[in-house]
Amino acid sequence: MEALFRNVRELVERAEKEQKLISEIMIEQEMLMTDRSREDIMTQMDRNLTVMEEAVEKGLKGVHSVSGLTGGDAVLLQAYRAKGNTLSGDLLLDAVSKAVATNEVNAAMGTICATPTAGSAGVVPGTLFAVQNKLNPTREQMIRYLFTAGAFGFVVANNASISGAAGGCQAEVGSAAGMASAAIIEMAGGTPQQSSEAFAITMKNMLGLVCDPVAGLVEVPCVKRNAMGAANAVVAADMALAGVTSRIPCDEVIGAMFEIGQSMPSALRETAKGGLAATPTGKWLESKIFGGAVVGSGQ
Amino acid sequence: MKFKSVFDIIGPVMIGPSSSHTAGAARIGRVARDLFGRQPDWAKVHLYGSFAETYKGHSTDVAIIGGLLDYDTFDERIKTSFEEAEKVGMSFEFIPEIGHVDHPNTARIVIGDKDSEMSMMGISIGGGKIEITELNGFPLRLSGNHPAILVVHEDRSGCIANVANCLYKYDINIGHMEVSRKEKGHMALMVIEVDQNVDREVMDELRKLPNITQVTRIAD
Numbered sequence: 435m436e437a438l439f440r441n442v443r444e445l446v447e448r449a450e451k452e453q454k455l456i457s458e459i460m461i462e463q464e465m466l467m468t469d470r471s472r473e474d475i476m477t478q479m480d481r482n483l484t485v486m487e488e489a490v491e492k493g494l495k496g497v498h499s500v501s502g503l504t505g506g507d508a509v510l511l512q513a514y515r516a517k518g519n520t521l522s523g524d525l526l527l528d529a530v531s532k533a534v535a536t537n538e539v540n541a542a543m544g545t546i547c548a549t550p551t552a553g554s555a556g557v558v559p560g561t562l563f564a565v566q567n568k569l570n571p572t573r574e575q576m577i578r579y580l581f582t583a584g585a586f587g588f589v590v591a592n593n594a595s596i597s598g599a600a601g602g603c604q605a606e607v608g609s610a611a612g613m614a615s616a617a618i619i620e621m622a623g624g625t626p627q628q629s630s631e632a633f634a635i636t637m638k639n640m641l642g643l644v645c646d647p648v649a650g651l652v653e654v655p656c657v658k659r660n661a662m663g664a665a666n667a668v669v670a671a672d673m674a675l676a677g678v679t680s681r682i683p684c685d686e687v688i689g690a691m692f693e694i695g696q697s698m699p700s701a702l703r704e705t706a707k708g709g710l711a712a713t714p715t716g717k718w719l720e721s722k723i724f725g726g727a728v729v730g731s732g733q
Numbered sequence: 734m735k736f737k738s739v740f741d742i743i744g745p746v747m748i749g750p751s752s753s754h755t756a757g758a759a760r761i762g763r764v765a766r767d768l769f770g771r772q773p774d775w776a777k778v779h780l781y782g783s784f785a786e787t788y789k790g791h792s793t794d795v796a797i798i799g800g801l802l803d804y805d806t807f808d809e810r811i812k813t814s815f816e817e818a819e820k821v822g823m824s825f826e827f828i829p830e831i832g833h834v835d836h837p838n839t840a841r842i843v844i845g846d847k848d849s850e851m852s853m854m855g856i857s858i859g860g861g862k863i864e865i866t867e868l869n870g871f872p873l874r875l876s877g878n879h880p881a882i883l884v885v886h887e888d889r890s891g892c893i894a895n896v897a898n899c900l901y902k903y904d905i906n907i908g909h910m911e912v913s914r915k916e917k918g919h920m921a922l923m924v925i926e927v928d929q930n931v932d933r934e935v936m937d938e939l940r941k942l943p944n945i946t947q948v949t950r951i952a953d
Contacts, residue, residue, distance in 0.1 A: 460739055467737050467738065468738055475739075482740075482744055541749060543748055545807060545809075546747065547746050548860055549742070550859075552747060552752040552756065553750070580743045581743075583743065585739070587743070588736060588739060588741075591742060591860065596859045597753055597858060597859030597860070599859075600837065600858075613742075647790065649790050650786060650790030650791060651790035652750035652754075653750070700837070704783045704786075704787060704837070705782075705837075706790065724789060
């Protein structure tokens with residue numbers, strides 16, 4: 435089965451030519467590729483959206499991981515935001531806190547929806563539920579947000595990578611942030627081309643980001659990288675809506691991300707051997723959490 | 734294209750913390766269980782690359798055992814799979830390996846009971862998506878996303894035609910097919926991805942065909 439688009443250029447061209455939203459192209463492609471009805475596909479995405487809502491809700495009440503490395507920051511951020519005196523702005527901090535909330539739930543082995551991965555699951559819902567308060571979308575528009583994000587993620591997954599072990603954090607949180615940025619544009623009434631610019635601007639600022647989880651846990655620095663991924667996405671969306679464009683086309687930025695991932699040493703690709711994982715404190719935390727205890731053999 | 738569905742990107746719904754190291758690992762375990770066809774009594778799991786380095790932190794071990802117990806990625810019981818395994822009497826062991834493998838997230842699962850044993854290699858390629866790359870020493874490529882039939886057979890002419898004819902008789906369409914063998918004239922393996930789940934009746938008929946050693950299926 436031939437896909438309706440293989441890269442961002444084809445995606446944008448098709449959307450412009452047929453005068454459709456990017457989310458619509460993604461829905462049509464899903465119907466074509468998986469031979470399922472529109473209703474079926476929309477219902478499944480609606481369920482995923484519900485999982486995201488529940489995860490944020492749970493995280494904002496406060497959760498803590500088994501290791502004790504993460505948890506509770508979403509609560510701090512919301513309390514700070516409620517005072518109404520934030521420096522970076524209400525919407526931005528709302529997105530950040532909700533991204534953090536999702537990833538804190540993930541770290542605590544709660545139920546989340548991977549977007550595109552679990553380690554980067556905070557960015558897309560975090561931005562969505564913050565922008566929601568500003569743009570007042572319908573439920574369908576919120577579901578469409580996920581399809582637009584999915585369309586860009588689909589291109590990255592097939593042409594580069596969404597795996598931290600293969601391409602570093604740029605492939606996970608970098609992709610998630612780009613996806614979120616492109617989706618914000620559609621919800622805010624921007625053009626498909628502006629979605630492409632927003633993705634490119636976001637991804638350019640995530641290039642080179644390594645995957646160096648302390649003790650191999652999806653916690654430090656993953657939770658805070660989701661926070662910054664969300665912030666990056668919102669700011670880049672504003673830049674694109676203002677008319678700023680990327681000098682390097684979106685697909686070439688994705689290509690660069692792939693190349694950078696390929697040349698990244700293994701120590702910086704989810705092996706917990708380099709970067710922050712290899713700092714004295716990172717090492718100390720690892721030994722404190724796992725000690726000499728044997729894990730993994732039953733009976 | 735490796736990723737065909739938007740739900741490979743926005744999804745799966747899963748128990749944290751890692752799509753590749755937790756959800757993907759659970760799926761690899763579950764496909765192994767599917768291929769074995771029943772609850773194994775024991776499991777030896779060899780982990781490579783990033784799986785070997787970080788499996789404790791990502792609960793990769795807990796997830797693989799959950800998969801071997803037939804739990805889906807969002808099944809809350811994954812969290813307590815070690816205890817659940819003990820309840821059903823499945824012993825298990827994890828062996829981190831230092832050898833080089835093609836993909837950083839690789840697991841070799843060897844499972845068995847008093848009747849037989851099976852070895853399977855799976856890779857987790859990101860976002861919870863997996864591929865099965867080896868079964869009992871046969872290289873193969875199986876996504877686990879579609880129902881599939883695996884046929885172990887003697888490397889003789891007519892085997893493939895017989896199997897294809899049988900599927901045709903039941904109006905089962907073949908989406909993807911691969912045949913591999915270790916040595917000419919000896920044992921061979923057919924991997925057939927199909928569009929719908931295959932009934933027991935079809936499986937039984939396939940088993941009766943000449944030179945067919947074993948037939949297993951993976952349900953959707």
